[in-house]
Structures are given as C-alpha cells and as structure tokens.
Amino acid sequence: MVQIDRRRFVKAVAGTATLAAAGAAGLAPAGAHAAWPKEAFAAAKTKETLEALFGTSSATESTAIRFTMPEIAENGSQVPFAIETTLPGVDSISVLAEENPRPLAASARFEPAAVPFLKSRLKLAKTQNLVAVVRSEGKLFTRTLNVKVTIGGCGG
Amino acid sequence: MANSIKARLDLKDDVVTVKTLITHPMSVERKDPKTGATIEAHFIEEVVATHNGKVVMNLACGQAVSMNPFIEFQFKGGRKGDAVRLSWRDNKGQSDSLDIAV
Numbered sequence: 682m683v684q685i686d687r688r689r690f691v692k693a694v695a696g697t698a699t700l701a702a703a704g705a706a707g708l709a710p711a712g713a714h715a716a717w718p719k720e721a722f723a724a725a726k727t728k729e730t731l732e733a734l735f736g737t738s739s740a741t742e743s744t745a746i747r748f749t750m751p752e753i754a755e756n757g758s759q760v761p762f763a764i765e766t767t768l769p770g771v772d773s774i775s776v777l778a779e780e781n782p783r784p785l786a787a788s789a790r791f792e793p794a795a796v797p798f799l800k801s802r803l804k805l806a807k808t809q810n811l812v813a814v815v816r817s818e819g820k821l822f823t824r825t826l827n828v829k830v831t832i833g834g835c836g837g
Numbered sequence: 838m839a840n841s842i843k844a845r846l847d848l849k850d851d852v853v854t855v856k857t858l859i860t861h862p863m864s865v866e867r868k869d870p871k872t873g874a875t876i877e878a879h880f881i882e883e884v885v886a887t888h889n890g891k892v893v894m895n896l897a898c899g900q901a902v903s904m905n906p907f908i909e910f911q912f913k914g915g916r917k918g919d920a921v922r923l924s925w926r927d928n929k930g931q932s933d934s935l936d937i938a939v
Contacts (some may be wrong), residue, residue, distance in 0.1 A: 717882040722899045759903045786901035795893045800909035804901050835865055
C-alpha cells in the first residue's frame with residue numbers, strides 16, 4: 682500500500698477525498714465514523730506506529746507539550762494521562778506506551794474547533810516510557826515520560 | 838446498549854469541556870485458562886463527538902485504553918443550548934450514542 686501524505690491528497694482532490702482513500706493514508710479525516718487505523722494499532726514499535734499514522738516518524742521533542750501521568754502507577758489497568766499543548770494548528774494528539782504489546786494506545790483527531798487537550802486512562806503492561814505525540818501544522822512533536830508500574834494492567 | 842454513555846458538559850466563555858464515562862469492557866485478547874482457546878478482544882475502536890452536527894473530535898482507541906473509559910476533551914465556540922452528540926463503535930460492531938445540550 683502506498684503511504685500518501687493525507688494533507689497533499691486532500692488538497693489534490695479539493696476536499697472530496699473519499700473516507701476509504703484517506704483511511705489508506707493513515708489517519709482518516711475526523712468526519713463521521715472513519716476507518717480505524719488498523720496498521721497503526723498493529724505496529725510493534727514506535728517508529729512503525731508513527732509511520733502508519735502520519736506517513737513519517739520524524740519528530741522533535743517539545744516542552745510546549747504538557748504531558749502528565751503519575752510517576753508510579755499502583756494499578757496498571759487504570760493509569761491516567763493528560764496531554765495539552767500551546768503548539769499552533771494542532772490536528773492530532775496520540776499517546777504511545779513504548780513497551781506495551783502494541784505501543785499505540787489512542788489517537789485523537791481534532792477539527793479546528795477542538796482545543797488541543799486530551800485526558801483518559803490506559804492499561805500499562807509494565808514500567809515503561811510513554812510518549813505523547815502532537816501534530817502541529819503538519820509536523821510531529823513529542824514529550825516522553827517514564828511511568829513505574831507496580832502491577833501490570835494488560836491481563837491476558 | 839443505550840445509557841452506556843454518561844457525560845457532563847461545562848461551559849466557560851465559549852469553551853465547552855466534555856467529560857464522559859463510557860461503560861465498556863475494553864477487554865484485551867487473551868486465552869481461556871481452562872481450554873487454551875483464544876478469547877477475542879472486545880474494545881471501543883472509535884469515539885466521535887459532534888457540536889451542532891459538526892464533528893469536533895474523533896478518538897481512535899486500542900486495547901490499551903482502560904475498561905469503562907473516561908475521556909475528557911474541549912472545544913471552542915460553544916453556547917448554552919448547543920447540541921453535542923457523543924458516539925462510540927467497537928470492534929464487534931456494537932455502538933451507542935448520547936445527545937446532550939451545553
């Protein structure tokens with residue numbers, strides 16, 4: 682499958698891109714119930730996850746991202762996270778747990794009306810690095826935290 | 838399936854903060870301890886939020902999102918009385934939605 686940059690594709694067809702085609706490019710547009718990014722959720726490493734989601738894994742660390750998680754998670758099955766950023770033109774916030782069986786935990790797609798802010802809770806298999814990935818004006822920025830997990834939460 | 842979504846909307850200036858709690862097992866793929874058979878994962882794949890009919894946020898979830906997921910996000914341009922719809926769809930084709938006013 683050819684990984685095409687979603688923005689170029691959408692521009693090229695003047696906003697009439699089909700959901701299926703946009704889905705093939707990784708992150709589908711935020712409209713309706715778009716294609717679930719299956720490849721990204723199946724990727725086993727951070728690099729492949731980002732390439733499946735965004736067509737690139739090239740990212741810069743940024744302190745303009747505020748990423749909050751507990752230093753120590755007693756219960757690995759409900760570990761809260763909060764991500765917000767002052768970066769401009771944000772259309773996506775994702776969170777990856779680098780040593781979970783599959784790193785990608787969740788990926789939000791924002792329309793311009795959304796504030797670049799997301800909070801939820803994750804299952805973490807073990808102590809590991811968590812990476813917040815923000816796409817701002819088409820470029821990827823990251824912030825990394827290390828979370829210690831006392832009891833792993835992935836079950837299985 | 839109705840009533841799987843609880844939500845609270847708070848309006849400050851024109852920013853609406855949405856806090857939602859969805860009842861869902863969000864279970865990972867695992868093996869039956871007695872038979873060794875694989876039990877399929879059952880998890881929400883997508884949560885979509887609309888404001889006055891327009892999508893504002895689309896969250897793609899994987900198996901690592903916790904059981905009974907709590908999600909919080911915000912959008913601008915909200916006014917009292919505006920319509921918000923939250924909906925989810927899971928990997929087994931189940932879904933639910935909730936309509937709530939700001």
